[in-house]
Amino acid sequence: MSYPGWFGDGLTHVWRPYCQMKTAAPPLPVARTDGTRLILADGRELIDGIGAWWTACHGYNHPHIVEAIQKQAAVMPHIMLGGLLHEQAAKLATRLAALLPGDLAYSFFSDSGSVAVEVALKMALQYWRNQKIRGRTKFLSFTDGYHGDTFATMALSDPATGMHGGIGSAGGNILCALPRDEESTAALEAILARHGEELAAIIVEPMVQGAGGMIFQHWDVPKRLRALADQYNVLLIFDEIFTGFGRTGTLFAATAAETVPDIITLGKGLTGGALPLAVTVASQRVFNAFWSDDPAAALMHGPTFMGNALACAAANASLDLFETEPRLFQANEIPQILAPRLGRLVGHPGIKAVRAMGAIGVVEFDHQPNLDDLKRRAVAEGVFLRPFGRTLYTTPALTMPATEVKKLADVIVKITIESLSG
Numbered sequence: 507m508s509y510p511g512w513f514g515d516g517l518t519h520v521w522r523p524y525c526q527m528k529t530a531a532p533p534l535p536v537a538r539t540d541g542t543r544l545i546l547a548d549g550r551e552l553i554d555g556i557g558a559w560w561t562a563c564h565g566y567n568h569p570h571i572v573e574a575i576q577k578q579a580a581v582m583p584h585i586m587l588g589g590l591l592h593e594q595a596a597k598l599a600t601r602l603a604a605l606l607p608g609d610l611a612y613s614f615f616s617d618s619g620s621v622a623v624e625v626a627l628k629m630a631l632q633y634w635r636n637q638k639i640r641g642r643t644k645f646l647s648f649t650d651g652y653h654g655d656t657f658a659t660m661a662l663s664d665p666a667t668g669m670h671g672g673i674g675s676a677g678g679n680i681l682c683a684l685p686r687d688e689e690s691t692a693a694l695e696a697i698l699a700r701h702g703e704e705l706a707a708i709i710v711e712p713m714v715q716g717a718g719g720m721i722f723q724h725w726d727v728p729k730r731l732r733a734l735a736d737q738y739n740v741l742l743i744f745d746e747i748f749t750g751f752g753r754t755g756t757l758f759a760a761t762a763a764e765t766v767p768d769i770i771t772l773g774k775g776l777t778g779g780a781l782p783l784a785v786t787v788a789s790q791r792v793f794n795a796f797w798s799d800d801p802a803a804a805l806m807h808g809p810t811f812m813g814n815a816l817a818c819a820a821a822n823a824s825l826d827l828f829e830t831e832p833r834l835f836q837a838n839e840i841p842q843i844l845a846p847r848l849g850r851l852v853g854h855p856g857i858k859a860v861r862a863m864g865a866i867g868v869v870e871f872d873h874q875p876n877l878d879d880l881k882r883r884a885v886a887e888g889v890f891l892r893p894f895g896r897t898l899y900t901t902p903a904l905t906m907p908a909t910e911v912k913k914l915a916d917v918i919v920k921i922t923i924e925s926l927s928g
C-alpha cells in the first residue's frame with residue numbers, strides 16, 4: 507500500500523471511530539467511489555461489502571441522487587426549519603407519510619440516527635406528561651439491541667453486545683429478551699405486569715437487530731410486541747434506522763411484520779447514503795397529544811441542521827429510485843445468492859450459525875475471530891468487510907450485481923475457513 511500525501515499528516519489529527527488507534531491497522535485511503543466499489547488512492551478497487559455503514563442502498567454516486575443534490579445546491583443548500591420551511595422537506599414528509607404503514611404521518615427531521623432515537627424517547631415521555639399521566643418515565647429495550655451512541659440511546663442498547671459495556675448501562679431502563687418463545691414471552695409479560703405503568707415506551711429494532719449482532723427475528727415478534735404494548739397501554743417505538751429502505755427485503759420491516767408502531771425512527775439509507783439525515787415519524791395518536799393550545803405541550807427540540815435541504819433533496823431522489831428502479835426485487839435476489847454460498851459453512855467447526863435475509867448475510871463464529879486478520883484477508887481478496895464481535899457480515903448495496911455478490915460470498919467463506927484454520 508502506498509499512501510498519498512494528505513494521508514499521513516491528516517491521520518495524526520483524525521480521531522477514528524470504535525478504534526484503539528495505537529494498535530489498529532491504519533484506515534484505507536479512499537480516493538473515490540463508484541457503484542459498489544471503493545477506489546483506493548493507489549488505484550486498487552474493492553467491492554464494498556458494508557455499503558458505508560448500511561446506508562448506500564443504491565450504490566455510490568447514483569447519478570439521480572448526485573443530480574438532485576447539485577440542483578438543490580444551486581438553489582438553496584440549507585435554511586433553518588425554525589420559522590421557515592422548504593419544498594424538499596415538505597415533499598419528503600408527505601412522501602414518508604404515504605409510504606409508511608398505518609397513520610405514521612408526522613415527520614420530525616434530524617441529522618443522525620442517535621438523535622432521531624433521542625427525539626422518539628422525548629416524544630414518548632412527553633406524550634404521557636401532556637396527558638397529565640405521571641410516572642411513565644422508563645423504557646423497555648431488548649438484549650442484543652443497538653440504538654445509538656448518545657447517552658440515552660446507549661442506555662437502551664445491550665451493554666454486553668452493544669459496544670458501550672465500558673460506559674455502563676441504563677438509568678431506569680429495563681433490558682430483557684425478545685419474546686421468541688413461550689418462556690421469553692412469559693418473562694416479558696411478567697415485567698410488563700410489574701412495571702407496565704412505569705413505562706413510557708418499548709423500543710425495538712424490528713425483524714433484525716443490527717449492530718448488536720445482526721440477529722434475525724421470527725416474523726411475528728414485532729406483532730407480539732404490538733399486542734403486549736396495547737395490552738399494557740405502552741407506546742411502541744420501531745427503530746428502523748438499520749432495517750429501513752429495503753435492507754430486509756421490504757421498504758420497511760414494519761411492512762413485512764404487518765405491524766404499525768406508534769413512533770418509527772429512520773436514518774442510514776434515508777438519503778441513499780449520500781448525506782446525513784434522520785427522521786422520527788409519529789402516529790396520529792402521538793401527534794394528537796402535542797396538538798394543543800398549551801405552549802408547554804410543544805416538543806422542545808430543533809437540531810440546527812434539521813431538514814437540511816441538500817439532504818432532503820437526496821432523500822427524495824432516493825425515494826424516486828425505489829419507485830423507478832427494481833430495488834426491492836434486487837434486494838430479494840441477494841439472499842438467493844448469499845444463502846447457499848454462505849451455507850457451505852454450516853456445520854464447519856468454529857461456526858455457530860449462518861444466515862441471510864434481504865441484503866444481509868451473516869456468519870456467526872463460536873468465538874471472536876481475529877478481526878484485523880479477517881479484514882486484511884478480505885482486502886487482499888479485493889473486498890472491504892468490517893467484522894465485529896463474533897460476527898462477519900455483509901450488507902451490500904441493493905444494486906450489487908450478482909457476479910459481485912457471488913465474489914463477496916465466496917471471499918467470506920474463504921477467509922472464514924482460513925481464519926479458523928489458524
Ligand SMILES: *Cc1c(COP(=O)(O)O)cnc(C)c1O
Nearest residue numbers: 618619620652653654716747748
Ligand atoms: C446506526 C443506528 C443508530 C444510530 O444512528 P447514527 O446515525 O449512527 O447516530 C440507531 N439505531 C440503529 C438501529 C442503528 O442501526
